[in-house]
Amino acid sequence: MRSKKYLALLLVVMLVSILAVGCGSDDTPNTDEPATNGNEEKEEGEKQEGEEVDGTSSATFGLDEEQYLTFVLDAEPSTLDPSKGADNYSNTILLNVMEPLLRLEEDSDNNTAIAAAGAESWEANEDGTVWTFKIRDNTWSDGVKVRAQDYEYGIKRSLDPDTASPYSWIIGDIKNASKVNSGELPVDELGVKALDDETLEITLENPTPYFEQLTYNRTMLPQRQDIVEAQGDKFGTEIETVVFNGPFTLSTWVHNSELILTKNESYWNAEEVLMETVNLKIIQDENARLNSLTNGEIDGSATNRPEWREQFMANEDMVHYEVVNPTTFFMFFNTQDEVFSNANIRKAFSAAVDREELANVIFDGIHTPAYGWVPPTMNIGDDEYRSLVDGPVEKLVKEEDPVELLQKGLEELGMDTDPSKLTVTISLGGTDQWFRTYGEYLQQVFNTKLGVDFQVQQMEWPVFDSNVNKGDFQIGYMSWGADYNDPSNMLNLFRSDAGAIGTGWVNERYDELIDLAGKEMDVAKRLEYFREAEGILLYEDAAVAPIVFPRSNIFRYEYVHNLGINPFSTQGYKNAYTWFREPAN
């Protein structure tokens, strides 16, 4: 009896599991049988997914009738609430589903320029403190007209201390922004005002030459007060809680799995948007992502791994782009530390690093050696800053001998001038193999070149972060990516009150130069201020030692066009189209 009961139980368990499996297959109505994909493999040339075969291409122009793209997001977007979250993934989505005041559009040479977007025109007063934006005729996805008040509300909400936006500091140039953000002044005192439905006036604390570059930041995106208030804390967590006014709307959002953007027909410029659908799969594992690219399941991706790079470069169906990112990898010194309070010692450690060799050994020759603080691709006016100003570290490496510098520094400190008695520790905010190799490399460099006893400490990133904040380190290693396209974004970080990079470094002249450049509207003058400031930062005081500027290797199938590669551009997918995705038979 009992054995029968038991068997019955087992059977039930199995039946249920079989049912679960069975139900699953019901979800796939037809066409999508795995076998379809398998058969196709025999066809030479283009490798497509089963469902794509039916899409007949318009033979005359080559423009594919079905316009869709599939890409990968490396991680789940935190939220679609523009005032909360600060991750790149949600930034990417927001820029496609929302319409910022202005956009940074990329031209065919991959240079970026400010262009009208949510505002059809804009102007600044003479001294650049009052900016007036004429809001364009545009509609929200629920049919409501976009008004200047929506932009006003969005900005105010981002700076409201109750919102606790992690990005609020970026628009600190708006009049009363910091006082509003600290709760000293009510939000209404903020220098943002909708004069009428079509006119937005923004008053700034000081003339801010790079203000246009802030208008596409998520903190300045329009938000609908009625929706935000109705949704409360849920705003931005699911599609149903948000409305869109950008070139696309988000039609599917399966957390941690997939997002689908669909062309927004009510977008003001919808007729120029060719792309109908953009699928964004969330794949965290790099191998899985690149397998999907090989497979043709996605249309493009980026990798710096040499073995994959080679494989894709040899693939005739793919186009390869190499892009320098507006990011700097650097070592920074704790100037409050006994040893590194001395500028000559800091210079010695900066000068001792052979950046060419490091880029080759550690970064497989992919990243570019960094001799300046401001990364390439950053513009001042219309020109790339780095092409106008030589990296100050170049001078340091050329002119100075690191060993002498170290000797001099130790003498100045009244310490034993025998470098082998000096123990120096670098803190690395990562525990994986890459950081280990990196630490060992630096150890070898400083041991042989300077003769010091160089120690490497690896720790988890949050631990590193908290140690640096406490000043509990000697040398740190970090990267910093720019948030907007102006050298001030990178150079402001070292203003003595910025507290962004825990060097504890204070230089009055540097602060003065940064302040001057912050208020100066004349490009040539700003350039000179920045040049001098960067020289102080890297050459005279060497508070930080830039190492490399990272590069990305982007691979896309050749049918993808007009998508842009400039890491700063904020045009999103709206200009992209595919051309001859389907091989013309």
Next chain:
Amino acid sequence: MKKYIIKRIAYMLLTLWIVITLTFFLMHSIPGDPLAYMAKTLPEQTRINFYEKYGLDKPVYVQYGIFMKNLITKGDLGESIRYPGRTVTDTISKHATVSGRLGLQAIAVGITIGIVLGVIAALNRNRWPDYLVMFIAILGVTVPLFIIAALLQYTLSVKFKLLPTTGWGKFKHTIIPTIAMCFGSIATYARYMRSNVLEVINQDYILTAQAKGVSPFNVVRKHVLRNAILPAITILGPQIAGIFTGSFVIERIFSIPGLGSYYISSISDRDYTMIIGTTVFYAALFIVSQLVVDLLYGVVDPRIRVSGDN
């Protein structure tokens, strides 16, 4: 029986409370904060506002009090810090069902194949089927999951394009992950079953059954399997708990929106509410599944009678 269950539940709650308390204070004592994921040092005011919003400015014991109060009175685990606006309970229930589906599939397949292989191996002791099964079992236990997964992904979807590389939603998406995941259970169950069957098969009552002329199939089904399966149930407990918590490795490689990734990412993100939420969930599942296993023993083996049941 009733008394026994009530007593067990009381102990379970106590254990759960200890786990929650320990986790709560431990996670707040590790350095770093939930803003670290931005990899940027933020201005003081931004930090202050953020801390205030999420109640992180209060002393840890006050935060603990608030958390416990919400948990007990409302069953509320709070709101994720890393994913603003999403409640932890919502996130867990959404992603645990994904993990659950995959886990159930894998465990059903794994147990079935594992038991069958184990019995086959034992009945063919020291002959080639035995060696083959044991070879598979050793492979299944020793080769890391991510290697099996990567190999399957490469062969089945990149090389032969039979199945999609990643994704979720359709049955075809679950095939490779299921195969990869059940490897481990196949191996474990096959080995357990083999040794248990070998033990049982030499017992007198088997000989009796055989002497009575029971067919070999029925001997296995009615006498061997039933007695040999007991120890296998022991390992079922933790596995049941594991079904809903998912596998970090598998979910990452196949990009499956399960709960597994939250266990790791919430810790590295210092997403406190999510850390405690997932921990509570796992602990509760684990404890409950232990109870279920203990009760199952009684059902399967008449010799075992839970105490309190006279």
